[in-house]
Amino acid sequence: MKLNRIGIILIACALAAITLVVALLVVRQQASQAAQVRNKGVGLVKALSTVPMTLLADSSGRGGVLAAVLASHDGSDFAYVTIGDANGRTLAEIAGSGSIAPATPLPADAQAGFGERTLPATGGSAPLREFYGPLADASGGKAYVRVGFHQPGFTVLAQDVSFLALLALMMFLVVPVMYVVIKREMAPLAALSQQLRGQLRQLAAPGRPDQAGADDMRELITNMQHYLDQAGARIVQLEEGSLNTTADNRLLQYGSKKLNAALQSLPDGLLMLDPAGDVTFASGKVEPLLGIPMDQILGQPLDAWCCDPALRTLFGRYSGDLRDNARSHKIDFAPLNVEGRQLSATAQPLSGGHGTMSFGTLVVLRDVTREYLARQAGNDFVAHVSHELKSPLNVIGMYAEMLADSDDESMRVESLNVIQDEIERMNALVGNLLNVSKLETGSMSPERNRVRLDDMLRDAYEQALPRAEGKQLRVLLDLPRELEAVAIDKDLFRIALNNLLTNAIKYNRPGGSVTLAARNEDNEIVISVRDTGIGIAPEAQDRIFEKFYRVSEAGAATQRGGHGLGLYLAAQIVELHHGRLVVESEPDVGSTFSVHLKIVSAPAGAAVL
The missing domain is CATH 3.30.565.10 (Histidine kinase-like ATPase, C-terminal domain)
Incomplete structure (x- = not known):
């Protein structure tokens, strides 16, 4: 019975919705027709106000302007056109079938320009919508043109009947679908209700012991309570599982974000390559190191962004069918897009299952410019000091030989002076080197x-x-x-x-x-x-x-x-x-x-x- 009531309620709601939609559409059509009447009336008044009075007054039906207006508006809401003064006296007029032009004076503000007004219904006809305006050629007097249209009513247009019928049919078809769905969902409860009614009828049957009925009812209620307990426990279990799943997802998201933040904060640049050699992850330090925008690296093949031959060779070791999944490699190179920088790239394969599974390659990019310059400066230092020590030693050796072979006193004095100067030069160099060493090691305070x-x-x-x-x-x-x-x-x-x-x-x-x-x-x-x-x-x-x-x-x-x-x-x-x-x-x-x-x-x- 309850399901039948639900069905009736659904049908009533559907009919109410259909009625409301049809009413809204009718109101909208009436407003649209009123707007069309106003556009026609204002346009017709403004057009006739420019026509000379001699043409408008010719209402003999032999091709006058007013006759042409009547012919063009035949069968529409058109009512009449009159030419007269402000007091309602008619000089010329023409009216549609079944319409009479009312001799109603114009409003006091008619002299100000064009206007419109609503005239009440007379003689059982519909209300009129009248539009008026002064004539440009009044032949020495003040004349006005008045155009009347029947006020549109609440009607359903023939072209909209099929659309409304289709809309009503679609809305009405929703009702049985909803009824079937509700009935299917409530079927277990209906069966339970039917069983309870049967038990109650058996309890009320004559000659049945009350104790047996009570036991059956108690068993039914116990089973029903057991079923409800199981359903409640299952719901609680599902809710706990959902909460645990949500917590696990949030924990995984937090861990992923924390790991990503840690990788982004490292001073070195990180690149993660898949087994095919495409970049699947790149830290923010890669862009300034290589001088390549991040959007040109992520998800792009190697040939599309890498222009450094040494780096391409390194990546080639870890992509394709012949990739090396066991050893790491390291190279030093100068990036082409960043002038004056020296980088070190270390590639480490990521594998699992004792090397049987490959997850890709991790590439670490380090800026080793300072170390490179330090090594170069060290080499230059050794070469420079060697040269600075070798030159005075050669001079000392040469003048020592001259001192040993010469008996000329002036030559001996000159040799000794030169040797002394070179010794002082070497002492100055060694002293400066010692002082520089103390400065750089911090031992000079x-x-x-x-x-x-x-x-x-x-x-x-x-x-x-x-x-x-x-x-x-x-x-x-x-x-x-x-x-x-x-x-x-x-x-x-x-x-x-x-x-x-x-x-x-x-x-x-x-x-x-x-x-x-x-x-x-x-x-x-x-x-x-x-x-x-x-x-x-x-x-x-x-x-x-x-x-x-x-x-x-x-x-x-x-x-x-x-x-x-x-x-x-x-x-x-x-x-x-x-x-x-x-x-x-x-x-x-x-x-x-x-x-x-x-x-x-x-x-x-x-x-x-």
């Missing part, structure tokens, strides 16, 4: 004390005089009357100062000058070494403080010795004292090296050396 710079600068000036006089140079000392004391390592700073003076003397011209000066400037003391030598080109000024770097000059390589450590060592010592070494130079004019040291106030009673 300055013992800073407050020092009077004027005394130390005068000592450096006096030591530079003999070397300058031997090259026909003048050495000048320019010190203020009072010079602040600074906290420096006196012995270490003297090495930097002597290197600057030696450089100024070595790269000067005969007859030139070297000026050692100092001045107080704000919170700094500036010590400058100025020469009138060959100067330094602008492109070389950024590199003169590099280790072993020497300025290239035509003819100077054989005329001036040097090992390229003096300025490097001076800059490092000044930096240890938290100072700055600045160069200003102009080719063929001279150079000025300035040491800027901070003035630090001394505590009370501090000694000054």
Whole structure:
């Protein structure tokens, strides 16, 4: 019975929905027809208002304008067209079949222009929709044209009947489908209800013992309760399984995201290749290392993005039928898309099942530019030091032979002087190398004390005089009357100062000058070494403080010795004292090296050396 009620309710709902849809469609059609009537009325009034009055007044039916209007609107909602004044007096008119033009005065605002109004129904006819407007040619008076149409009613157009019937049929067919589905789902409950009714009828039958009926009912209720308990337990089990599955999925997503974040944060670039050689994963570090956008790498074949021959050869070992699934390989190469960079690529096959299964290849890209430059610098260092030591040794050996074979006293003195100079050159080189080694290993720590710079600068000036006089140079000392004391390592700073003076003397011209000066400037003391030598080109000024770097000059390589450590060592010592070494130079004019040291106030009673 309950299912029958549900079916009836479904049918009623379907019929209500069909009725509502049909009503909405009828209302929409009525609104559409009203809009069409308005468009026709406004257009007809505006068209007739421009026609001369002589043509409009000819209503004899012999081809006048109004007759033409009636012929063109025959069979539609057209009612009438009249030409008259504002009070309703008609000069000419024409009306459709069964229509009468009402003699109704126009509204007071008719003189303002075109308008429209609704006229009530008269004599059982439908209400009228009238449109009016002034005539352009009124023949000396004020005349108006009025056009009337029957107000559209609520009707169903013939062309829409088939569509509405099809829509109603489709909606009505949904009802039996829903009824069948509901009936099928409720069939177990209906069977249970029928069984309960049968039991109740047996209990109510005459002559049946009450105890037997009660036992049957108790057994039925017990079985039903057992079934419900099993169904509830199964539902709980399914819910727990769903929760566990959701938790496992979230845990897997979290683990995947955490692993991906860890791989992305590694300083090296990672590439994961499938057995076919296509990239399935690439970390963010790969793009700056190779200079290739990420979207051109992921999911693309090797030939589409890799332009480095060495890398293509490495990838070729781990793709195709002859791939190597047992050994890793490493190569060093310079990427073509990134200038000045050296990379190391290590490929490791990913296999399982004791090598019987291949999951692809992991490629690790490392930036080894610094290591490469360090190795290259080490090789250059060994070659440079070997050359610098070999040259004075050859000179010493040559003059030693001359000293042994010659009896000329002047030749012996010259040989001894040359040998002494070369020994001093070798000592300077070895001393600078030891100091550089201490600086780079961090074993050189300055013992800073407050020092009077004027005394130390005068000592450096006096030591530079003999070397300058031997090259026909003048050495000048320019010190203020009072010079602040600074906290420096006196012995270490003297090495930097002597290197600057030696450089100024070595790269000067005969007859030139070297000026050692100092001045107080704000919170700094500036010590400058100025020469009138060959100067330094602008492109070389950024590199003169590099280790072993020497300025290239035509003819100077054989005329001036040097090992390229003096300025490097001076800059490092000044930096240890938290100072700055600045160069200003102009080719063929001279150079000025300035040491800027901070003035630090001394505590009370501090000694000054």
